[in-house]
Amino acid sequence: MENREPDRTLELLWRRTLGTPQGTRGPKKRVSVDEVIRAGVAVADEEGLPAFSMRKVADRLGLKLMSVYTYVPGRSELIGLMVDEVIGEHAHPPLDGDLRERLTTVAFHMWDEYHRHPWLLQVESSRPWIGPHSSERYEWQLAAIEGAGLTDLEMDQVVAMLGAYTAGSAQVSVTARRTAEQSGISDADWWAVNAPVLERVMPPGAYPLSGRVGTAAGQEYNAVGDPDRTFRFGLERLLDGVEALLAR
Amino acid sequence: MENREPDRTLELLWRRTLGTPQGTRGPKKRVSVDEVIRAGVAVADEEGLPAFSMRKVADRLGLKLMSVYTYVPGRSELIGLMVDEVIGEHAHPPLDGDLRERLTTVAFHMWDEYHRHPWLLQVESSRPWIGPHSSERYEWQLAAIEGAGLTDLEMDQVVAMLGAYTAGSAQVSVTARRTAEQSGISDADWWAVNAPVLERVMPPGAYPLSGRVGTAAGQEYNAVGDPDRTFRFGLERLLDGVEALLAR
DNA sequence: CCTTAACTCCGTATGCCTTACGGAAATTGC
């Protein structure tokens, strides 16, 4: 939450471009910063951010708890490093085709990323760290929309809109997936338990539209929802809106 | 995280419509479930969800820690009750005007709600509780779009899109506000500290578009960003997209 | 070669957190 030792953390973030001038005294390091970060990513991938702890990172590295603090200033800084790490994990795909295709590429790249690393959605950095990969991400997003005839301000706003929509949609999708996996209770089971109580509790006819639409959606999806399909639908509408802006 | 005692929690959620048949033996309750929930909301409003603890709720009520557990099953269930509470806090505004105005009303209602209770964005309910106010919310959202000529499925998808975009945008806005308030470090201060390091660290000319667009946006906003304005911009695009769907 | 500075590793302690368990005391139904 706090931003402790900003200089040191920035140096860690940019350790690749910055030639890290190391004092070489003292015992050899048993691991590297990269290994610490990768171990952190592994823990977060497997257990999510709430269960992510410095002890688990240490265990995975064969270190004792407090040794981890010689590599990174603390938990929240390590998470910041993990974020930039996974943003750089997959190269940004080339931006081909027209504007619509390019923005679709951008949106799905982030969509997939959120599904590979759902804990990204749980990170609440008070002040997000500026790392090499997050910088490159923004540049790439702008490149997708450069030359379409928008002002610089509009370009920034379109990128923000796409990011907000994708994150909000991924939140729903990822939560649904996590629930299905970890609780071991399927949608059907859950409804079987809750429906009797809800029928007893809901005033009959109180929610007519919800009943009609919920039934239609449920039949079409064969489930309570279909986050992927819903994301695609909204993305098409959103891109229609961007094209309307260009046609003005 | 877990959904303990689903029946009991559902009964608590629907306590208003359900006449709670109470056994009256034993010592008098010193507070009510509503007071517990309101105390929880107050704590979360002031300190955010990570700092939200059962002990602070107890202190605020003049109870000792463990007594709170006689009112609600546990922390996560209390948070579920708090969510439905704040959704019902302000009546849903009437839906006047054309489709565009009605959807704008819906979006801004949720936008304001997220700013009143930023912790809503930090809630990660594995399986969201179905309460009276969240049920009414969905019904109201559907009413905003009913009669526009969309299929039931499309209605559900438009509501989902609006919710995802609003939540994603509010996440940015609320994070920016929290950072400014709690860290005591302004945008300007933060840049003053970080700019030297970043200049040393970023390959010059590596991010040409980011530089150009970031400068333009910074001058226009007089800040790093203007979440409110960005939200409005994206909302207009999104609504253009919905109207394009209707005109098909 | 030897001193010493710098560095890693980590034990310990502090102070948070949730929640299981069980006891004491209060209140009412019978």
Place this chain on the structure above:
DNA sequence: GCAATTTCCGTAAGGCATACGGAGTTAAGG
């Protein structure tokens, strides 16, 4: 007046981040 029920809460177990300081390791500098 007795028993069933319920509230309040003390205690303890098991988790967490991290401040602090000590022990031992390595290389630089004299």
